[in-house]
Amino acid sequence: MTIRLTLKPVNTNVVAVHQxxxxxxxxxxxxxxxxxxxxxxxxxxxxxxxxxxxxxxxHNALFDEPEEASVNQRLAPHL
Incomplete structure (x- = not known):
């Protein structure tokens, strides 16, 4: 799978999602x-x-954890 989205921690409760x-x-x-x-x-x-x-x-999609592979699997196809 190609990584199209990356995660960057902001604080303990927020992780930024970037293309x-x-x-x-x-x-x-x-x-x-x-x-x-x-x-x-x-x-x-x-x-x-x-x-x-x-x-x-x-918007409002739920995840168990901020994990790059699962975020890419669910969100990247919609870009």
Whole structure:
């Protein structure tokens, strides 16, 4: 499998999700014992647009853990 998304820890409860070219497309946020994907996009002025971007339809997808292979398996096909 080609890695199209990379994970970058922000803190103990947030992991940023980036495309291979570095574009930030969302975050995994720990909510209880699960991790929830929160899509983000950017307006033309650079403002963050929560729930938008190339992975809008995957907003709120649940993960057991922030693991790159599983994130790629579930999210990368939607890019």
């Amino acid at each position: 291979a070219d570095g574009l930030h497309v969302g975050n995994l946020k720990r909510i209880g014992s699960l991790w929830k994907f929160k899509a983000v996009g950017y307006a033309s002025d650079g403002a963050v647009e929560p729930g938008c971007g190339p992975l809008t339809l995957q």
